[in-house]
Structure formats: structure tokens, C-alpha cells
Amino acid sequence: SAVISQKPSRDICQRGTSLTIQCQVDSQVTMMFWYRQQPGQSLTLIATANQGSEATYESGFVIDKFPISRPNLTFSTLTVSNMSPEDSSIYLCSVEDPFGGTEAFFGQGTRLTVV
Amino acid sequence: SQQGEEDPQALSIQEGENATMNCSYKTSINNLQWYRQNSGRGLVHLILIRSNEREKHSGRLRVTLDTSKKSSSLLITASRAADTASYFCATDKGYSGNTPLVFGKGTRLSVIA
Numbered sequence: 709s710a711v712i713s714q715k716p717s718r719d720i721c722q723r724g725t726s727l728t729i730q731c732q733v734d735s736q737v738t739m740m741f742w743y744r745q746q747p748g749q750s751l752t753l754i755a756t757a758n759q760g761s762e763a764t765y766e767s768g769f770v771i772d773k774f775p776i777s778r779p780n781l782t783f784s785t786l787t788v789s790n791m792s793p794e795d796s797s798i799y800l801c802s803v804e805d806p807f808g809g810t811e812a813f814f815g816q817g818t819r820l821t822v823v
Numbered sequence: 824s825q826q827g828e829e830d831p832q833a834l835s836i837q838e839g840e841n842a843t844m845n846c847s848y849k850t851s852i853n854n855l856q857w858y859r860q861n862s863g864r865g866l867v868h869l870i871l872i873r874s875n876e877r878e879k880h881s882g883r884l885r886v887t888l889d890t891s892k893k894s895s896s897l898l899i900t901a902s903r904a905a906d907t908a909s910y911f912c913a914t915d916k917g918y919s920g921n922t923p924l925v926f927g928k929g930t931r932l933s934v935i936a
Contacts, residue, residue: 714865741923745863750911751926798863802923810854810915812924814865 710735710806714815721791721822728787729818731801736781742774745798745817754799757784791822828927829912835933842899844930846912847892853915855888856924857897860909869897869910904936 711734721727731740739758743751754774755763763776777785788795801815828847836842848855854873858866872879872888872895879886885898899906909931913924 712865739923743926750928751866753923753925756923800865802866810871811856811868812858812866812913813868816865817863819863 709811710737710803710813712801712803712813712815714801714818716818717816718819719821721820723792723822725791726787726789727791727820728785729799729801730785731783731815733782733803733806735806737803737806738781739804740778740784741802741812742776742784742786743800743802745800747797751800754786788820791820793822796820796822829910829930831930832928833931833933835935836902838902838904838934838936840902842902842906842932842934844897844910844932845894846896846927847894848912848914848925848927849893850914852890855886855895856913857884857886857895858911858913858926860911860929862908866911899932902932902934904934906934907932 713732715730739756741756742754744754745751753766754769755765757763757776757778759778759781773789775787798817798819800817802812805811830845852874854871856871857869859869860866870881870884870886872886883900888895909929911929912927915922
């Protein structure tokens with residue numbers, strides 16, 4: 709299994725500012741995934757973060773808005789830039805089983821409110 | 824794009840009753856998983872069923888998979904108030920390697936004591 713520490717757990721931010729979310733995993737993992745969950749909705753993949761290379765973004769998400777860092781095999785950050793109220797969501801990081809299983813593990817999420 | 828579609832979107836039952844949630848998906852898969860989310864927090868893995876399996880049990884959970892219909896169901900028997908949560912099915916994209924999961928829209932289950 710993998711344990712992910714995600715922070716902050718929640719924040720209220722002013723529009724136009726940026727917030728950086730951090731995820732720390734207790735095991736080395738190849739890929740980390742960042743999801744957005746808008747109010748009352750399901751999870752939508754933002755990007756896949758590989759260590760040592762640029763993140764791969766899904767359609768509708770761009771690096772300028774959601775820059776991602778992956779400095780090593782246990783850590784990643786997602787920044788939500790130039791925020792607007794439409795960015796109010798829960799943001800979750802996820803990894804697959806570092807020991808080869810197919811189960812995914814999630815951080816506890818960051819509940820972001822932009823005012 | 825979302826692959827899984829759950830129904831119902833919301834379900835309210837009395838404690839002790841069974842809860843059934845359904846999920847449909849669109850493309851070939853290697854496996855299908857069900858996750859639980861409490862109050863908008865992180866997701867917790869419940870059960871995985873592989874594409875060559877038709878039924879799987881884990882405690883009070885029973886999952887079925889029909890690959891010909893591209894559908895799955897999750898049954899929670901003898902529900903408890905603590906089962907109140909959102910439940911999501913998730914699929915891979917059908918090829919090997921570290922693929923991110925694609926989640927359905929979810930079912931919000933309320934179990935009334």
C-alpha cells in the first residue's frame with residue numbers, strides 16, 4: 709500500500725492568487741496523478757506527473773494554469789494559478805500501488821474555495 | 824472524458840436494507856474497481872474485479888461484471904449508517920502500464936438509521 713500526505717486540506721483564496729498543493733508519498737512511485745473534483749461531480753484527471761520529465765496534461769488543462777513539479781519519486785506539487793471562483797473544487801493526488809498492484813491510493817484532498 | 828456512468832445518482836435506504844449501484848463503461852478494460860469517498864475526502868479502494876471474472880465478494884460487498892454489456896454492479900448488503908458515502912466505479916484504459924483511472928459520476932448513498 710501507499711500512504712499519501714496531502715496539504716493543505718483546505719484553503720480559501722482570493723481570486724487572482726495562486727495556491728500550491730503538496731503531496732508526499734511514503735514509497736517511491738513512478739507516476740503521480742492529479743485530479744479535480746468539482747462540487748457534486750466525479751473526478752477528472754488533470755495531469756500525470758513523471759519524475760524527471762514534463763507532466764502530461766489532459767484535454768482542457770494547460771501547464772500555465774496548473775503547473776506541476778515532480779522533483780523526486782516521492783513528492784509532487786500542483787499549483788492552481790490566477791484563480792477564479794470556477795476553480796473552487798477538491799483537488800486530489802493519487803498513485804498506483806508501488807508494489808505492482810492495480811489499486812490506486814489517494815491523498816485526503818484539498819478543498820479549495822476561491823472568493 | 825468520463826468512461827463510467829453510475830446509476831442511480833443518489834440512493835437513500837434504511838439501515839439493514841441492501842443497496843445496489845450500477846456502473847456502465849464504454850471501452851475495453853483490464854479491470855474495474857469500486858471506490859468510496861466520505862464527505863469529499865480522499866477515495867478508498869473497496870474491491871477490484873478483473874475482466875475475466877464475473878462476480879467477486881468481499882465482506883458485505885458483492886461486485887458483478889458483465890463485459891458483454893460493459894456494466895458492473897456493487898451490492899452492499901445489510902447496510903449501516905456508516906456506509907453513507909459516495910461510491911465510484913473506475914476503469915483503466917485497457918492497456919498495460921501505469922494508466923490513470925477513469926471514474927464514473929458516482930452514486931451518493933444515504934443510509935438512514
